[in-house]
Amino acid sequence: MRLNDGLPVWHASVSVQDQRTGILLPAPSQSEMIAIRLLEGVGRDDGEWWLFSEGRVGHLRVGITENELESIWPDQDPPLATVDAGESGPYRMRTRLG
Helix, strand or coil, X not given: CXXXXXXXXXXXXXXXXXXXXXXXXXXXXXXXXXXXXXXXXCCCCCCEEEEECCCCCEEEEEECXXXXXXXXXXXXXXXXXXXXXXXXXXXXXXXXXX
């Protein structure tokens, strides 16, 4: 499956580490909230993909909007994404803060 019909996506990868040891903690809820905050205000409103990997890293992806496409690539078509970086997680409604 190609996310966002093959168009680029915003992608936040978040991990939570123990400050003393540097070991990644199994913190899916904390990672998810940080990723949501990082991508707040960008991308499409209709949905997102969230995955907390076995490597203890959360990945949130949100499709880029037409206005964002035009502002980033005003004089040319955007590059098509032929593959995504790893598993995408299930598609769900966009998470809103507050």
